């Protein structure tokens with residue numbers, strides 16, 4: 001429940017109060033913990049209505065508030081899982097959004113994280129899945145992490161090749177290119193409706209004779225235009241593949257994506 005409702009301020013449940021509840025729910029799913037359960041809640045001896053009102057409404061402090069450190073996680077084994085999940089498994093982009101939701105979003109309901117912001121982030125994370133080359137555990141590749149390690153076997157992860165999409169007026173989006181990764185309609189049109197968003201337009205495929213090489217196969221009904229790093233232009237007809245090498249630019253349905261490594 002949003003802090004203003006817990007306090008009993010003169011307000012009613014609304015989209016804005018729902019956005020706080022949504023952020024708490026997402027935090028639970030990822031951290032298995034409540035964002036306000038730190039030292040302050042740990043010191044409470046009687047978990048009654050008054051205590052809940054204090055922690056959730058009158059003095060809600062995010063356990064990882066960058067400025068206010070009074071509600072950090074206590075050194076108790078019960079709080080270890082949340083710490084581990086935050087520090088070693090949570091991508092930095094998700095940490096940033098949780099921090100926004102539970103600091104400025106708590107102080108000012110008008111600055112809460114919207115559904116659109118969560119959706120954009122989770123679609124980006126879905127497109128960032130990188131299997132560890134050693135143990136095959138699924139990792140979420142993080143462009144802001146200089147030396148990322150596999151969460152499971154702790155070996156360092158190579159920076160993967162990816163297809164970068166630039167949309168006007170929107171943050172950049174990328175698709176990590178691993179074997180079987182699929183180029184979808186939502187990649188070339190971030191406003192696509194749900195019915196068409198997941199329509200497959202292309203797929204990462206291995207080279208027929210050299211397993212070290214791989215390409216992108218056009219699974220759509222219209223040709224793509226491929227521009228190589230040396231500016232050579234070629235058409236990629238439906239069902240054909242183009243070699244995936246750094247610097248390649250693909251024009252698909254009016255949008256140009258670049259292959260970076």
Ligand SMILES: [Zn+2]
Nearest residue numbers: 132135150153
């Ligand atoms: Zn691994």
